[in-house]
Amino acid sequence: MKGEEKYNTILKAAKGVFAKEGFYNSKVSEIAKEARVADGTIYLYFKNKEDILISLFEKELTRIIKLVKEELEKVSDPRDKLQKFCDIHLSMAEEDRTLAEVIQVELRQSNKFMREYKNKYFLAYLKIIADIIDEGKTSGIFKKDIKSDVVARMVFGSLDEISTYWVTTRRKRFNVHDAASTVGKILIEGMVSS
Amino acid sequence: MKGEEKYNTILKAAKGVFAKEGFYNSKVSEIAKEARVADGTIYLYFKNKEDILISLFEKELTRIIKLVKEELEKVSDPRDKLQKFCDIHLSMAEEDRTLAEVIQVELRQSNKFMREYKNKYFLAYLKIIADIIDEGKTSGIFKKDIKSDVVARMVFGSLDEISTYWVTTRRKRFNVHDAASTVGKILIEGMVSS
Amino acid sequence: MKGEEKYNTILKAAKGVFAKEGFYNSKVSEIAKEARVADGTIYLYFKNKEDILISLFEKELTRIIKLVKEELEKVSDPRDKLQKFCDIHLSMAEEDRTLAEVIQVELRQSNKFMREYKNKYFLAYLKIIADIIDEGKTSGIFKKDIKSDVVARMVFGSLDEISTYWVTTRRKRFNVHDAASTVGKILIEGMVSS
Amino acid sequence: MKGEEKYNTILKAAKGVFAKEGFYNSKVSEIAKEARVADGTIYLYFKNKEDILISLFEKELTRIIKLVKEELEKVSDPRDKLQKFCDIHLSMAEEDRTLAEVIQVELRQSNKFMREYKNKYFLAYLKIIADIIDEGKTSGIFKKDIKSDVVARMVFGSLDEISTYWVTTRRKRFNVHDAASTVGKILIEGMVSS
DNA sequence: TATGAATGAGCTTTCATTCAT
């Protein structure tokens, strides 16, 4: 197993442990055990426990941003794009429940993340939404007087809350695609210029 | 200082400390110090550290729910109610920044809370929103095919994300009332039956 | 057992452990065990492990300086004073072997101490010697061209090395009083103005 | 680079690191880095970390003993020999400050070394001094009633303390040659038979 | 009720040493 591979093995193990135990209740030794490496090995790849969480987030969000952008390019109408965005976002929670759990619940347990770090990658994700809105405004589809950054947060917040529900609840009262559809429709209807 | 009073003094101190340090990084001794009480005294009023957080949440959310309900009773049109709800929610973040910080950022640091407890009080808060939606649906103002519980989470998520932004960002790009207005309008427009 | 008492109990335990194991090989838990206190209790009285060593040094050296000064006041002739100083210094090593061991061998294992801290208390001790020399020079007994500070270190170094030998060697080839006498005589003879 | 050469490279690197960080705070990996060698390579040449220190000490002290003996052979009068010894010892601290630092401060940080090992090489060094004294006693120059081994430690201790001062102090209050002269004179004057 | 000194389990992190290559 080469370096790169071991790095990923540790991140994967960490994802599982964080999701199961929560960030603060996770023990580095548990991650090491899951990854079948020695405790000390973790520290050859990560500065400390928090660095594991943040690295995990960076890696996954980078992947997600890339994936989302690719998917959105296949559609041209801003309305379709927004609808698709909602669907992709919520589908991810369904596909990788563990990751969703970490991002929605555990990531927020890191002060560093919540208070200092969040910016870079998270803002890039928000930017994707804001760009869709701007596109819609430019093409006259969406109302010109709505603020893209407020809406971007609104969209993200809506989906994030639904995803949190999805992740933390056992007996779901709706499936993600229907929810995505509902959210998308309301947002679009709410923004189209009459 | 009587019992009830001391209980509240401790909760108030806890609110400040949790907001500043985050739940896991807060020390019980720090809360005791802020409340001008001995460490041991805390345990006469609360079962443990987590219980402080939960009690704080319960107390504040009870107050908020009561306040919100009272305010909403003053309005009759579901659209006005929803708009008002958005405004009240965001105004609270503005008025009691510390509380907002605790609820948005720190609450999520308590696993037990996020995973098991959340239900009761939080659901009651969500119920307020769902009731508005249902009212709108019954009166034919809102579309009948939208799921109230999905929308309730959507509304809460939107507002929560915006108020997280509001709380964690120094230089704000918008004020809460404008944001409340934007969010409310989109939601209403998005749900009204054409 | 009151606070002051516990503080001293810990220091006493530390003295034994440091002497036996050496500073770096001593475990805080071992000191706690010896002192019959919990590990954490140590940290109520000392900032960290190094602080224990420094506190021990300060406390003992303060006591020693006081004791030495008192003894020296009983004698007036600088030659007698110097002789007496040699005797007291070496006698202390004999009387409290453990302390001598800590001071001579282990103290040097604390970097901070050796490199930065040493000054204050150690210099006060050296000053006692330098004062004797100066007194002798002033009264015309000792040569005027000898540098007091060089001689002070010479005296300390001589005694320190002999007491290191005394502390670390099992089968002694001489007793401390004879050694003190020899060292004192040579120094005095070597400094008297002919 | 051949074996012998690499061995010396490592020792040289160790000398620098030990002097800078102290024995216990030195990392084997740091020594390896300084020597431009892999961590594991160190263990091809030395048994363990302590062995590096001991080897360093042995190598340097062997060299020093040889050098001192050669220098002393050039002089015949025991008084001149003693004076010369003082001068050589202190000059060495001046010439190789790093080595002096290691020997004076750091050597004492290795327990095993201080308590068990010290003997052989260190005793050989002390023997040089004792031999000078004995020579003086035999030739009737020094008093017959002084114990050579006590004086040998006295001489070493004096010089060692002065060179510790020299090594650890930035702003020196005297130069080594003057100090050597002072120390030598006092010792000689103190021992000559009247 | 109130105190706050004392507890001690449990964590992260370091680093000397090993060993497969």
Next chain:
DNA sequence: TATGAATGAAAGCTCATTCAT
């Protein structure tokens, strides 16, 4: 010989909680 990634034991320190006063 040489490498350096991997090991894993070990220890300092924190802090929620307890309990004698």
